Amino acid sequence: MGSKKRVLIVGGVAGGASCAARSRRLSEEADIVVFEKGPYVSFANCGLPYYVGDIITEEEDLFLATPELFKKRFNIDVRVENQVLSIDREKKQVEVKNLQTGTDYHEGYDTLVLSPGAEPIRPPLPGIDLPGIFTLRTVPDSREIRNWIAERTVKHTVIVGGGFIGLEMAENLVKRGIQVTIVEMMPHVLPVLDQEMAASIHTCLTDNGVSLRLNDPVSGFKESEGGPISLELKSGDTLAADMVILVIGVRPDIDLAKRAGLEIGSRGGIRVDDQMRTSDERIWAVGDAVESIDFITGEWGLVPLAGPANRQGRIAADVIFGRDSRFRGVQGTAVCAVFDMTIALTGISEKTLNRLCEEGRMGKYEKVYLHPGHHVGYYPGSENISLKLLFSLEDGSILGAQAVGKAGVEKRIDVIAMAIQRKSTVFDLEEAELCYSPQFGAAKDPVNFAGMVAANTLRGDSPISHWEKIQEFEGLILDVRDDEEFKEDNFKGAMNIPLGELRQRMYELAGDQMILAYCEVGQRSYYATRMLRQSGFNVRNLSGGFKTFKAFQQCNKE
Numbered sequence: 001m002g003s004k005k006r007v008l009i010v011g012g013v014a015g016g017a018s019c020a021a022r023s024r025r026l027s028e029e030a031d032i033v034v035f036e037k038g039p040y041v042s043f044a045n046c047g048l049p050y051y052v053g054d055i056i057t058e059e060e061d062l063f064l065a066t067p068e069l070f071k072k073r074f075n076i077d078v079r080v081e082n083q084v085l086s087i088d089r090e091k092k093q094v095e096v097k098n099l100q101t102g103t104d105y106h107e108g109y110d111t112l113v114l115s116p117g118a119e120p121i122r123p124p125l126p127g128i129d130l131p132g133i134f135t136l137r138t139v140p141d142s143r144e145i146r147n148w149i150a151e152r153t154v155k156h157t158v159i160v161g162g163g164f165i166g167l168e169m170a171e172n173l174v175k176r177g178i179q180v181t182i183v184e185m186m187p188h189v190l191p192v193l194d195q196e197m198a199a200s201i202h203t204c205l206t207d208n209g210v211s212l213r214l215n216d217p218v219s220g221f222k223e224s225e226g227g228p229i230s231l232e233l234k235s236g237d238t239l240a241a242d243m244v245i246l247v248i249g250v251r252p253d254i255d256l257a258k259r260a261g262l263e264i265g266s267r268g269g270i271r272v273d274d275q276m277r278t279s280d281e282r283i284w285a286v287g288d289a290v291e292s293i294d295f296i297t298g299e300w301g302l303v304p305l306a307g308p309a310n311r312q313g314r315i316a317a318d319v320i321f322g323r324d325s326r327f328r329g330v331q332g333t334a335v336c337a338v339f340d341m342t343i344a345l346t347g348i349s350e351k352t353l354n355r356l357c358e359e360g361r362m363g364k365y366e367k368v369y370l371h372p373g374h375h376v377g378y379y380p381g382s383e384n385i386s387l388k389l390l391f392s393l394e395d396g397s398i399l400g401a402q403a404v405g406k407a408g409v410e411k412r413i414d415v416i417a418m419a420i421q422r423k424s425t426v427f428d429l430e431e432a433e434l435c436y437s438p439q440f441g442a443a444k445d446p447v448n449f450a451g452m453v454a455a456n457t458l459r460g461d462s463p464i465s466h467w468e469k470i471q472e473f474e475g476l477i478l479d480v481r482d483d484e485e486f487k488e489d490n491f492k493g494a495m496n497i498p499l500g501e502l503r504q505r506m507y508e509l510a511g512d513q514m515i516l517a518y519c520e521v522g523q524r525s526y527y528a529t530r531m532l533r534q535s536g537f538n539v540r541n542l543s544g545g546f547k548t549f550k551a552f553q554q555c556n557k558e
Contacts, residue, residue, distance in 0.1 A: 007320065008094060008109040009034045010084045010256065012041035014306045015287025016115030017065060018313035024074040026321040032076045033107065035096060037083035040139055041067055046306060048142045049165060052149075053172025062139055087112065087260035089280055111282055111320050114257055114270065115313065118250035118288035118304050127221030132228045133244040136165060148243055154178055158231055158241040160218055161248035162189030167201075167338040169245055170210050174339075180210045181239060183231065185217035188555070190343060192332070194350045196468075197343075197388055197402045199551040204341045213239070250304050252289040265291040269302050274326040276316040284320065286312035295329035296348055296399060296420065297356060303330040333417040335410045344413035347400030347420050350390060364393040368453045368464065369544025371521040372446040374408030379438035383407040384521075386547070389416070389426070389450045396425035396458050401450070408446070415447045426454035453522070453543075462529050464543040465516055467552045475514030478539075480528045481546070485520065491549065499524045506535060518542035518549070 007023055007030055009016045020034050034041060042065040050056045067078035081099040088094070093108040120135035122128060132152075134145050148154065157173050159166045162184035170180045182189065182205070188198035189205070189212070202212060216233045224230030224240050231239040252269040263279035265271040269291035276284045287309040291300045308330050318325035333346040348356075356362035367390050373382035385405035391398050401416040403409045419428060429451025436443055444452070456462040465473070470491075477494040479486050486496040497505050499519070509515065515537055517525040522545040532539040542549070 004029050004031045005320075006031045006108065006110045007033070007113065008107060008111070009113040009115060010094070011115035011117055011287070012036040012078070013043065013045065013115070013117060013287070014309035015117075015313040016113065017042040018310045019113050019115065019284075019286060019317045020070070020076050020078075020313075021074055022314045022317035023320065024076055026317060026323075028075075030321075032074075034070070034076060034078045035082045035084050035094075036078065036080045037099065038138060038140075039080055041065065041070065041078045041080055043139055045137065048136055048139070049168035049172050051139075051142050052136070052145050052169065053175055055172065055175075059139065059143065084256060087256065087283075089260060089283070092282065109282075111284070113313075113316055113320075114278070114283065114285040114289065115287045115309075116253040116256060116289045118252050120246065121249045121251055122246060123248070125218065125220050127223075127229075130221050130223060130229055132242070133221060133246065135246050136169065137250070145243070145245065149176070149178070152228070152242055154242040156181070156241050157243045157245060158183060158229075158239055160231075160244060160246050162186070162212075162214075163191065163247060163249065164334065164336045165247040166245075167205075167336055169247060170205065171208070171338050174208055174210060181213060181241070182210060183213045183216065183218055183233065183239070185215065187215045189214070190336070192334070192349065193343070193345060193402055194388065195555045196548070196551045197386065197404055199554040200386065200404050201338065201341060201343060202554070204339055208339045213237075250288065252291075252302060254289055257285065257289070265300050267291050267300050267302050269300075271300075274328075275319040276312050276327060277319065284316040286316050292327070293329040294348075295331040297352070297362070301330070303332055305330070305332075305334060307333070328421070331417065331420055333413065335413070340406050341404065342406065342409040343402075343404050344410045345400070345402040346413050346417040347398065348390065349400060349402070350388075353390060353399065365390055365399060366393050366454070366457060366464075367391075367466070367543070368450065368457065369522065369548045370446070370449055370453055371544065371547050372449050373442070374405060374446070375440055376438050376442045381407075381439075385409055385412065385446055386551075387412065387446060387450055389454055391426050391454050391458075393458070396427055396454065398424060398426060398429070408441070412446050412450075416450075426451045426458065430455050453526075456526070462526050462533075463540045465540045466543055467549045470516075470542075470549075473514070473516060475516065476509065478509075478515050478517045478525075478528070479519070479546075480517055480524050481519050489546070491518070491546070494518075499528055502528055502531060506532070506537075509537060511536060513538070515539040516542050519545050521545040521547050 044062045070076040070078045083097050084094045086095045120137045156179040158181045162182045188195050216235045220232045222230045229241050257270045263271040270285040272290050288304040315325040335344040371384045383406040387403045390400040434445045479494040479496045480499040517528045519525040525541045529541040
């Protein structure tokens, strides 16, 4: 192979393509070859739902780089429709099949990088291979869906899976005039969220004509007179559809690594160290096929996101060419838009925290809910953000955050994501200096407010309770909203004393009873809590106010 370092990369897209380009930037001498079994080496798979929905109208716009561009700009040999069949670790060579000619050949390597990605989950259900049932992972997948819609005049589609792609597909199909039903086996869409944070997403979907079948998995498919496909649900109900799109997740493509004898982790991905090196010191792996360490919990997990894959590809290239780069881990920072709503999250969910606490692997935590405007209320167009912040009771370290709203959502989660990266606390969020102008935020940004509410809890200034435990409470529930708000809707059995009258009417409260105060979003009840505690009352604030209660109430109905 000569004196040049020979780097072979199996797979393109985010991890492989970024590794190839970074490798060239670090070495003009290296011989770099990328093998991609599909027809495209670098494409925007996150844009596929929008291509199906005609938001992206030209297929070519999905291609981020072509083999010709890689050759001209980086002098990298990209071979599309060339599938690596096997790895001979002793001889340090791979066997490749040219899918266009059908011929096999061998290539030697000094360094091998695996970026095979992940494959859509297609469970072995009866009828799963019927015509009109699609997955969405590649450009050809999106092309087939578009062609089916055009040729069959699709009127009703069932989307199996209510994750990010499922929601994006629902919006894009609705905008094309297609009736959509989402079937989700879990009790709510976006299972990565905590249930109460998904309640407003359900409302958004149904308001836009999307039907939801929650907590009711698909058990099989049949051909039907009422439509090309009949879906059978576990409940016994059936749904007729002109088209079905399966978006129930992906699994790592580990076949090549497994046959080569590389270590596979407990979660089913290729096991790598923090420099992306596999159990073979000359083989690296990146992207959706690998297991990554959770930055907060230290657990191994699978996080099929483009951002981590790009960073992993870059780190692998650094290490291959002598730099001491290391991957910090993942924290699951993600964002999704559906109709006029944005959903974003970072860090651990409360579901995960509860599991870790039960296993004795995580200390006690607390959470706060708040519903601030995305910018000051006096400037037109302010939209509320529903924000949930999870933090350690021991030291206030930030564990996770979830937010839902119409504007300014991802900006706040991005700030909190960086705070988690820096191992910051809620006290740091209090002091964060962020941009302020009336159309962008407030002097106290929602991020600051989240930190303040959490810090007040830790300092004991405003102890909090939560609505899901309200049935266990024995004491007085105090509604401090105005009379009109209380009459419109309230928690049954609550006593109403508006905040403005509370100082004059404290005599109506028994001094020895526990009091839970609430308002619409938690701010006025915080003022009431401070007022009453300084007057000797034992009072807590119900975090997130009546708005959060209604979210919990909706969850229970569903």
